[in-house]
Amino acid sequence: TKLVTDVVCPFCGTLCDDLEVVLSDDGKKIVDVNNACAIGAMKFLHSQAEDRLTRPRMRQEDGSWKEASYDEAIEYTAQMLAKAKKPLMYGWSSTNCEAQGVGSEVGELVGAQMDNTATVCHGSTLIAVQDVGVPGCTLGEVKNRADVVVFWGCNPAHAHPRHMSRYSIFPRGFFTAKGHRGRTVVVVDPRPTDTASIANLHLQVEQGRDYELLSALRVAIRGNPLPDVVAGIPKETIIEVAEKMKNARFGVIFFGMGVTHSLSKNHNIDIAIQVTRDLNEYTKFAIMPMRGHYNVTGSGQVWGWQFGYPFCVDLSRGIARYNPGESSSNDLLVRGEVDAVFVLGSDPGAHFPFNSVKKMNDLPCVVVDPHITPSTVVADLHVPVAFVGVEVGGCAYRMDNVPIETHKVVDAPDGMLTDEEFLEGVLKRVKELKGV
Ligand code: SF4
Known part of the structure; x- marks a missing residue:
């Protein structure tokens, strides 16, 4: 071997x-x-599965699939996007930045609604960061410096299994030689999760009342009086946590969809950032979203530098507009405002509400994905591609916004295209169809 x-x-x-x-x-x-x-x-x-699809397949009248060539798939996709008045181009989080860049060019040419998985994930975080800024850090700093680590509304033991061993709880770093014995871990979660089970303190906040608890922490950090209980947590516990945070040498709050998608949404993140700011009066504290797909951060970066906005980008008027709630995928689908759907690097069929998936089923729909997924079930064309990070390299951004070059490990099956190659083909054909 x-x-x-x-x-x-x-x-x-x-x-x-x-x-x-x-x-x-x-x-x-x-x-x-x-x-x-x-x-x-x-x-x-x-990626080694014997029954893996290695060629595109097109839906027939009777609902069955027929194998197609990549050229046919490129033609179908280019025609669909070029003819549509307002196509939705969604996903972009499980692919490399190179493919995201080519996809943006296609989106610009066809006046697409460009959206990524942040729309159902950390979109509210991006809105909060635009509102109030963010005191951030890298995961390397967490490993080497953090002695107080807070996980709020996230469960890395299941969703990011090596986060705790590589960066946040267990590793020994330059200033954290005792590893987990030198760290205080606080988990805020309504549920007794596996992450909570290894924490020094678990605050079982009442469901949807994170905003109150974060406000109470701000009050406690300033030493002002509190009611006896806030969001189900006794004031003594809130004061204890506030003191631990203030006395940290370096602290960090990691947060997940328990706060981004519960009541108050982006306002939860606004105030979590304010808590972090307040703590910087006393010590060094940072805050970081636990981003899910390996390159969702990269898609926000690429669109940030290309369009000025990290998700929900409306290119239909020839300029980039941004209005989450109006230009977000689910709103567009449910209101029937898009007339074609292109999906790459994500599985909205598994994660969007039923009414949105039904619209995907009713509209012309192309899904580019190495796997058979719930999204491919409602697609008219399924284009399997090489696995990024396994069969093709490329740039991806870690959750702390550090770009990392992924490597190719093995060749893709003969004749398979990568995301980038397929999109290059679509771009070339769309240019021909549009006469540009
Ligand atoms: Fe596990 Fe991969 Fe995530 Fe590391 S990057 S925690 S190995 S899924």
Whole structure:
């Protein structure tokens, strides 16, 4: 066997870059994956599945699938996008920045609604950061400096399994030589999660009342009086947590969809950022969203520098407009404002509400994905592609906005295109159709 080292895991926003992949003697097959968590390892092993689709397939009148060539798939996609008045181009989080860049060019030419998975995830975080800024840091700083770590509305034990061992709780860093014994871990979650079970303190906040608890923390940090109980938490506990945070050498709040998608949404993040700001009067504190898809952060970066906005970008008027709630995928689908759907690097069929998925089913719909997913079930054209980070490299942004170059480990099956190559083909054909 052969061993490939320093491989980057293309699954979650932790982007672990210490994986080892064991290849067969001829270097063509992945035999095993070392260092990855179970979900990361499966991403590599799934790419080896015997029954994997290696050619596009087109839906027939009777609902069955017929194999198509990549040229036919490019033609169908280009025609669909060029003819549509207002196509939705959604996803972009499980692919590399290079493909995101080409996709943006296509979107600009066809006047698309460009949206990524932040729309159902950390979009409210992006809005809050635009409102009030963000005191951030890198995961390396957390590993080397953090002695107080707060997980608010997130459960990395399940969603980002190696986050705690690589960066936030267990590792020994330059100023954190005692590892987890030198760290205080606080979890705020209405549920007794596996992350909460290893925390020093678990604040079982009442569902949807994070805003009150964050306000109470601000009051406690300033030493002002509190009611006896806030959001189900006794004031003594709130004061204890506030003191631990103020006395940290370096602290960090990681937060997830428990706060971005509960009552108050972006206002929860506004005030969590204000708590972090307040703490910087006393010590060094940072805050970071636990981003899900491995390159959702990158898609916000690419669109940020291309359009000025990180998600919900409306290009239909020839300029970039941004108005989440109006230009977000689910609102557009449910209101019937888009007339074609293109999906790449995400699975809205699994994560969008039923009414949105029904609209995807009714509209012309192309899904680009290496896997068979709930989205491909409602698609008219399914284009399987090479796995980014396994069969093609490219840039991805970790949850702390650090760009990391992913590596190719094995070749894709003969003749398969990458996301970028497929999009290049679509771009070329759309240019011809539009006469530009
Ligand atoms: Fe991959 Fe995330 Fe697991 Fe790291 S924690 S190995 S990036 S799935």
